[in-house]
Amino acid sequence: MNMLKAFRVVGYSEGVSFLLLLGIAMPLKYMLDYPMAVTVVGAIHGGLFVLYCMMVVYLKFNQNWSITKAALGILASVLPFGPFVFDAKAVRSQ
Structure with missing residues (x-):
């Protein structure tokens, strides 16, 4: 697997984990008192x-x-759905 494909896999994984953190784990912590x-x-x-x-x-x-x-790639990592948009706009077009 080349590095660009590996980056895309990591990007999707990072994006999904961020959405899980924001959408599932944090509500569990603050609404149902489940910090684990x-x-x-x-x-x-x-x-x-x-x-x-x-x-x-x-x-x-x-x-x-x-x-x-590169700066847009780093910025994408801190925005919900950012890695998906960065992949679609910047990585796939390469």
């Missing part, structure tokens, strides 16, 4: 977030991404 959900999903999301950001930096140099494209 955030602990588990948050840890998984945190690892995927770091991996995603590291891959953006790697691809910036390895695939000669512009600084703008």
Whole structure:
């Protein structure tokens, strides 16, 4: 599997984990007093977030991404649905 395909897999995983954290784990914590959900999903999301950001930096140099494209990739990692939009607009067009 090449790095771009691996990045797409990590991007989708990071995006899904973020949505699970925001949409399921946090409501479980604050509405049903079940903080373990955030602990588990948050840890998984945190690892995927770091991996995603590291891959953006790697691809910036390895695939000669512009600084703008790399910055948009990092920005996408902190926005709900961001990795999906970044993949559709910037990665697939490459």
